[in-house]
Amino acid sequence: MFYIGCHLSAAKGFAAMGETAAAIGANTFQFFTRNPRGGAAKKIDQNDVNRFIKLAGENQFGVLLAHAPYTLNAAAKNPEVRRFAFEAMADDLKRMEFIPHNYYNFHPGSHVGQGIRIGIKKIAALLNEIMTEDQTTTVLLETMSGKGSEIGSRFEELRDIIDHVRLKDKIGVCLDTCHVYDAGYDIVNDLEKVLDDFDRIIGLDKLKAVHLNDSKNPFASHKDRHEKLGQGALGIPAIARIINNPRLRALPFYLETPNESDGYAAEIALLKKLRTENESKKKADL
Numbered sequence: 001m002f003y004i005g006c007h008l009s010a011a012k013g014f015a016a017m018g019e020t021a022a023a024i025g026a027n028t029f030q031f032f033t034r035n036p037r038g039g040a041a042k043k044i045d046q047n048d049v050n051r052f053i054k055l056a057g058e059n060q061f062g063v064l065l066a067h068a069p070y071t072l073n074a075a076a077k078n079p080e081v082r083r084f085a086f087e088a089m090a091d092d093l094k095r096m097e098f099i100p101h102n103y104y105n106f107h108p109g110s111h112v113g114q115g116i117r118i119g120i121k122k123i124a125a126l127l128n129e130i131m132t133e134d135q136t137t138t139v140l141l142e143t144m145s146g147k148g149s150e151i152g153s154r155f156e157e158l159r160d161i162i163d164h165v166r167l168k169d170k171i172g173v174c175l176d177t178c179h180v181y182d183a184g185y186d187i188v189n190d191l192e193k194v195l196d197d198f199d200r201i202i203g204l205d206k207l208k209a210v211h212l213n214d215s216k217n218p219f220a221s222h223k224d225r226h227e228k229l230g231q232g233a234l235g236i237p238a239i240a241r242i243i244n245n246p247r248l249r250a251l252p253f254y255l256e257t258p259n260e261s262d263g264y265a266a267e268i269a270l271l272k273k274l275r276t277e278n279e280s281k282k283k284a285d286l
């Protein structure tokens, strides 16, 4: 099964996202749990969730990826900023139980001059406060590009956070192809080495999802600007190798490219073609 989707607006609820996803050829999607610019989260409507669950079953949807607001900073120096991250993420995890057994991705945080060690400790401490034994959600740390004082652009940093998290079976990693390339992992010329490094440092069993984006900026630029597939530094051949890699192909892929639904539909169709071609080529080789 090829699980492919894109980022969708949550403004009209889960059933509407499910309908949009199905209409553009997706069988999963990503959404923001709340407005990234802050404010209270929208109340979850059980009828809307029920409609979505029915639709997801009929269309054989894969796991959904919820994304925390990117403005949160679990490593913040300012106690109020960190308290806001705590409250929003704790609330998000409670709300995620309306749609159990999905993923909740967040940007680990920025140490803003405190140093990486302190930042890592603060992130892990926050996770240990908000994660519970009975949550069905897996929390994912996103691989970052390393702009500013961002934590999580090195696999070692993500491993160190995970090492400090108590509920190890409820934490994983989401690999963003734009971010890792910008961070200096050469997934274009040596994907196998990057995956070997990931496996040695974090463990591929912790890799749960992929954000599939091209990058506007060159290798190791530490910039983080997403580009449409094939129009950036990664290019289509590298993207085809990523979605077909034996170590990645079972994972769900989520596009976060600068597109409206037409553009996403076209990228999803292209990816399906690239995926099928590979499968038929393999069959022909046998």
Ligand code: FE
Residues within 6 Å of the ligand: 067, 070, 107, 142
């Ligand atoms: Fe992100």
Ligand code: FE
Residues within 6 Å of the ligand: 142, 176, 211, 256
């Ligand atoms: Fe991302």
Ligand code: ZN
Residues within 6 Å of the ligand: 176, 178, 179, 224, 225, 226
């Ligand atoms: Zn990004």
